[in-house]
Amino acid sequence: MNGSLVGQDFSDEIIAAWGISAILIAAFTIYAWRTYQKAKRDKPYNDR
Amino acid sequence: MMKYLTQLSNPQRFQQVTHSWIGWLAAVSLILFTIGSIWSLALSPEDIRQGASVRMMYVHVPAAWMSMAVYMFMAVSSLIGYIWRHNLADLAAREAAPFGAGFTFLALVTGSIWGKVTWGVWWDWDPRLVSMLILLFIYFGYISLWRAIDNESRAAKPAALLCIIGAINIPIIKFSVDFWDTLHQKASVIRAEGPAMPASMLWPLLIMALAYMAVFAFYLIVRLHTVLLQKKALATTPSRPVSRPVPPNTAHATTGTTPTGNTPEGRPS
Numbered sequence: 001m002n003g004s005l006v007g008q009d010f011s012d013e014i015i016a017a018w019g020i021s022a023i024l025i026a027a028f029t030i031y032a033w034r035t036y037q038k039a040k041r042d043k044p045y046n047d048r
Numbered sequence: 049m050m051k052y053l054t055q056l057s058n059p060q061r062f063q064q065v066t067h068s069w070i071g072w073l074a075a076v077s078l079i080l081f082t083i084g085s086i087w088s089l090a091l092s093p094e095d096i097r098q099g100a101s102v103r104m105m106y107v108h109v110p111a112a113w114m115s116m117a118v119y120m121f122m123a124v125s126s127l128i129g130y131i132w133r134h135n136l137a138d139l140a141a142r143e144a145a146p147f148g149a150g151f152t153f154l155a156l157v158t159g160s161i162w163g164k165v166t167w168g169v170w171w172d173w174d175p176r177l178v179s180m181l182i183l184l185f186i187y188f189g190y191i192s193l194w195r196a197i198d199n200e201s202r203a204a205k206p207a208a209l210l211c212i213i214g215a216i217n218i219p220i221i222k223f224s225v226d227f228w229d230t231l232h233q234k235a236s237v238i239r240a241e242g243p244a245m246p247a248s249m250l251w252p253l254l255i256m257a258l259a260y261m262a263v264f265a266f267y268l269i270v271r272l273h274t275v276l277l278q279k280k281a282l283a284t285t286p287s288r289p290v291s292r293p294v295p296p297n298t299a300h301a302t303t304g305t306t307p308t309g310n311t312p313e314g315r316p317s
Contacts, residue, residue: 010089010100010103011100011101011165013101013104013161013162013164013165014100014101014103014104016161017104017107017108017157017158017161017162018085018089018103018104018107020154020157020158021107021111021154021158024150024151024153024154025081025260025263028146028147028150028263028267029263029266029267032266032267032270032271032274033270035271035274036270036271036273036274036277039273039274039277039278039281040277042277042278042281043281
């Protein structure tokens with residue numbers, strides 16, 4: 001199964017390498033952002 | 049410059065200064081990834097020998113660079129933390145470690161996939177590959193050390209030492225392709241004679257590398273803000289008032305009844 005984008009054919013290996021990279025970067029970004037939002041919600045006691 | 053860095057070393061000042069960077073770094077990362085991905089996948093030429101599989105280079109090489117760059121950042125932070133007992137430097141090294149481990153893993157996995165296509169094998173006991181695997185284990189050891197010791201200030205010192213000693217692996221990785229005969233190709237971008245690839249491949253590669261760096265900066269700043277907020281919340285939360293323990297059978301001693309109103313024998317009083 002090969003993928004295609006703007007006239008380019010991509011092998012399974014290219015899709016796998018790019019896919020893993022995208023998933024890993026997204027996972028780090030989402031983890032950082034969600035924990036940051038949670039920390040902001042759990043405000044320090046003096047700021048409440 | 050030094051004065052600015054010194055100001056940033058204060059946690060409160062760090063939060064004030066870098067708060068506005070978060071949005072900018074997110075936007076810059078997104079723009080660089082979009083440009084880099086389109087250029088790498090659709091516009092860059094195929095390699096004369098490897099064909100389209102060279103497109104794996106645009107994720108593999110920046111991941112490998114980041115794995116080493118993040119480690120060097122951690123080593124410098126650890127050194128600052130070790131010498132000047134700087135808490136924020138220790139925290140920066142600690143928070144960067146999972147990201148560095150993730151990118152070392154990514155470099156190994158994408159390299160393995162690329163290796164299967166070009167070399168015909170998923171893995172070879174090649175000096176470059178082995179030294180990268182050792183780097184991943186050093187990352188794991190460093191993260192484990194932080195988690196093994198509950199007291200943060202006690203964990204910082206041995207973790208910093210491990211990180212500084214482990215930095216010896218970075219030049220070994222870099223020069224492994226020069227020291228030994230390896231299956232892995234020699235350096236083709238960072239070398240004394242200049243890059244060995246055409247600009248049509250070099251530019252998308254550099255843009256992807258910048259995108260990875262921007263994501264790292266975003267991740268690190270957001271994580272440091274999170275940790276500092278958590279610390280502040282913990283420090284300012286008042287402890288629950290400690291109630292004086294009531295000695296057991298006090299009621300028996302004074303009235304001869306239990307708190308339910310029954311005598312110790314179970315009869316209503």
